[in-house]
Amino acid sequence: MKILITAGPTYERIDPVRFIGNYSSGKMGFAIAEACTASGHEVTLVSGPVRLEVSHPSIRRIDVESAAEMYEAVLSRWPEMDGAVLCAAVADFTPVNVAAEKIKREGDNLILELKPTRDIAAAVGAAKREGQFLVGFALETNDEEAHALEKMRRKNLDFIVLNSLKDKGACFGYDTNKITVLMGAGERIAFPLKPKTEVARDIVDLINRIRK
Numbered sequence: 086m087k088i089l090i091t092a093g094p095t096y097e098r099i100d101p102v103r104f105i106g107n108y109s110s111g112k113m114g115f116a117i118a119e120a121c122t123a124s125g126h127e128v129t130l131v132s133g134p135v136r137l138e139v140s141h142p143s144i145r146r147i148d149v150e151s152a153a154e155m156y157e158a159v160l161s162r163w164p165e166m167d168g169a170v171l172c173a174a175v176a177d178f179t180p181v182n183v184a185a186e187k188i189k190r191e192g193d194n195l196i197l198e199l200k201p202t203r204d205i206a207a208a209v210g211a212a213k214r215e216g217q218f219l220v221g222f223a224l225e226t227n228d229e230e231a232h233a234l235e236k237m238r239r240k241n242l243d244f245i246v247l248n249s250l251k252d253k254g255a256c257f258g259y260d261t262n263k264i265t266v267l268m269g270a271g272e273r274i275a276f277p278l279k280p281k282t283e284v285a286r287d288i289v290d291l292i293n294r295i296r297k
């Protein structure tokens with residue numbers, strides 16, 4: 086299958102030297118890209134700014150910086166894909182104006198006006214046709230499963246991978262992750278803490294299972 090994967094954070098520019106970002110390392114998305122390739126799939130990896138290399142030469146990597154660039158890179162390629170795994174930690178807000186010059190320190194507080202970004206997963210889900218699959222991620226700090234289920238339905242996902250900030254050794258920056266997968270059909274699968282490479286294989290096994 087042709088599978089599109091998003092990974093890493095996005096950077097939203099404030100001025101020529103500053104941005105709003107987040108702590109996503111991209112490790113989970115890159116591990117999924119490698120596991121999909123190892124499983125025989127053709128991977129396009131759309132990555133935000135990360136300090137990672139792909140080891141498999143057949144992975145087509147597209148580097149983007151902002152949420153808007155990631156949106157264009159993903160939506161323009163979605164029609165030709167069999168499915169997507171949206172793992173990126175996309176900014177929810179971006180500055181209304183990007184200052185042309187470096188913003189100077191002045192006496193008063195600085196107020197940045199932010200506007201919402203477009204939801205890539207929701208747009209891909211809305212454009213999903215028969216036979217395409219869509220997997221999303223959810224990082225929640227409270228009422229994890231209820232919020233994840235709501236996202237899965239709203240974004241038209243086949244399943245959602247939930248990681249909680251409450252779990253030690255899971256999530257941003259770590260080489261391990263602890264996930265719970267909520268399937269569209271109502272199934273719930275809780276996995277133990279393990280290396281992201283193994284978590285990636287579990288996710289690819291589930292993709293191969295829903296596409297049989």
Ligand code: C5P
Nearest residue numbers: 171172173175203204205206221222223
């Ligand atoms: O930010 P949220 O918790 O809603 O993200 C859940 C899922 O939606 C993740 O898979 C994430 O990659 C995706 N998402 C996206 N575009 C956004 C926000 C989130 O693709 N602007």
